[in-house]
Amino acid sequence: MxxxxxxxxxxxxxxxxxxxxxxxxxxxxxxxxxxxxxxxVIAMFIGMLINGYRKPGKTTAPGVKFTAKKILKFAIxxxxxxxxxxxxxxxxxxxLTVMLFTLLTCFGGxxxxxxxxxxxxxxxxxxxxxxGICGGSAIAAVAPVIDAKDSDIAYALxxxxxxxxxxxxxxxxxxxxxxxxxxxxxxWAGTAVNDTSSVVAAGxxxxxxxxDFATMVKLTRTLAIIPTVVVFSxxxxxxxxxxAAASGGAVQIRWRSVFPWFILGFLAMAxxxxxxVIPAAAAAALKRISKFLMVTALAAVGLNTSFAEMKKxxxxxxxxxxxxxxxxxxxxxxxxxFMGILPF
Numbered sequence: 001m002x003x004x005x006x007x008x009x010x011x012x013x014x015x016x017x018x019x020x021x022x023x024x025x026x027x028x029x030x031x032x033x034x035x036x037x038x039x040x041v042i043a044m045f046i047g048m049l050i051n052g053y054r055k056p057g058k059t060t061a062p063g064v065k066f067t068a069k070k071i072l073k074f075a076i077x078x079x080x081x082x083x084x085x086x087x088x089x090x091x092x093x094x095x096l097t098v099m100l101f102t103l104l105t106c107f108g109g110x111x112x113x114x115x116x117x118x119x120x121x122x123x124x125x126x127x128x129x130x131x132g133i134c135g136g137s138a139i140a141a142v143a144p145v146i147d148a149k150d151s152d153i154a155y156a157l158x159x160x161x162x163x164x165x166x167x168x169x170x171x172x173x174x175x176x177x178x179x180x181x182x183x184x185x186x187x188w189a190g191t192a193v194n195d196t197s198s199v200v201a202a203g204x205x206x207x208x209x210x211x212d213f214a215t216m217v218k219l220t221r222t223l224a225i226i227p228t229v230v231v232f233s234x235x236x237x238x239x240x241x242x243x244a245a246a247s248g249g250a251v252q253i254r255w256r257s258v259f260p261w262f263i264l265g266f267l268a269m270a271x272x273x274x275x276x277v278i279p280a281a282a283a284a285a286l287k288r289i290s291k292f293l294m295v296t297a298l299a300a301v302g303l304n305t306s307f308a309e310m311k312k313x314x315x316x317x318x319x320x321x322x323x324x325x326x327x328x329x330x331x332x333x334x335x336x337x338f339m340g341i342l343p344f
Contacts, residue, residue: 014056014063014300015071021046021299022292038197039295040136041161044154047302056303064300069144072297073262076141078290079222080269081283088220095217098191098335103224105331106132110324117316122148124320125232126156131324134222135160135195140294141225141263145233150304151312157298159321164198167325172205182209184341190217192332194325223270229263 002010025043056064088096106128114124126148129138139156142148171193175185185206193199196218203214269286272278278286336342 011063011066014060014065014303015067015296016063017056017060018047018064018067018071018296018300018303021050021302022296025295025299026292038136038161038195039291040298041157043295043299044157044302044305047299048154048305048307049302051303051306052308055306060303064303067297067300068150068304071293071300072140073144075290075293075297076137076225076262077265077269078286078293079137080266081273081278082287082290083219083223083270083273085270085274088223091216091220094339094341095187095191095220097339098187098332099217099221099224101335102191102328102332103132103228105327106324109327110320113320113323117320119316119320120152122146123152123155123317126152127159127317127321128324129228130156130160131163131194131321131328133224133228134218135164135198136294136298137196137222138225138228140297141229141266142232144262145229146236150301151306153298153301154305155317159317160194162318163321163325164194167193167329168198168201168205171202175206175210179343180206181343182207183213184336184343186210186213187217187336187341188332190214191221192329193218196222226263226267 022039022043025039025046028042029039107125110124110128110131114121114128117124125146126139126142129142130136132138136157139153139160143153167189171185171189175188180188186203186209189202189206189210190199190213193202193214196215199214199218200211204211269278273283333342337344
């Protein structure tokens with residue numbers, strides 16, 4: 001095993017490259033007139049453009065891989081500080097009911113749609129996780145436990161981003177057309193729109209009250225990362241055992257990989273934040289650090305991914321993303337209707 005200074009020396013060039021791309025992406029995001037495209041997506045596409053010109057070489061490849069895998073997990077841990085059990089209690093039973101149905105729609109419907117389209121199960125479930133939970137954060141959390149390829153991560157992010165942009169524009173228009181209250185609209189946007197920034201944009205485009213409620217619902221929805229990652233850890237382990245048995249070999253079960261350490265860290269940070277060990281100001285700072293590290297990690301994912309690789313998947317992932325997004329929008333409305341929340 002190499003010494004820590006040797007590891008730092010090996011990882012530094014690749015990490016520095018991803019860091020520069022992240023800073024550039026944040027700068028571009030700040031220059032945009034409104035919050036349409038997040039820095040994570042910008043960083044990933046810049047990385048992919050660089051990959052098209054020149055793939056990571058011997059100097060940068062180790063650090064790029066380290067950033068895409070390890071830094072991404074560390075960012076997920078810090079994200080836990082932004083969650084609070086009190087928020088979940090404030091949002092209440094009705095929002096959890098809607099979330100349950102939308103998650104079942106994403107993963108249940110996503111399974112059958114993915115099979116019908118002939119998609120690899122890893123890519124299909126990354127799109128479902130991004131749509132059902134919290135966009136890029138969920139994709140980033142699920143990807144390591146199912147050993148997803150960087151090209152799958154990039155495609156899943158692209159699919160969820162594309163439909164998020166449509167939702168930001170269409171949700172306020174549809175909400176007003178249906179005469180939704182602030183609470184009904186906030187619940188709908190908070191459970192059906194993918195990424196947090198998109199939920200905020202769609203929520204506050206309707207009203208301040210709707211934006212506040214949508215944001216609370218969205219933060220609660222983020223907690224679904226925990227059971228989702230655990231379930232996929234078991235699924236991945238089961239598939240590895242089947243593959244090993246088919247080839248006459250064996251696979252050793254490592255319980256650390258069944259319940260990944262970074263999700264334990266995520267949960268620990270959420271608990272510490274909920275009981276007040278992490279002050280509100282510190283939690284806000286940790287969330288900002290988490291988001292920036294996620295941008296850096298996704299820049300590294302882009303550096304490892306080429307547009308040519310994504311083309312191999314064809315249009316099927318985008319069709320999958322569209323169908324799942326449309327189903328979630330309709331199911332969220334249907335559940336609100338049967339709960340008597342809608343005005344019609």
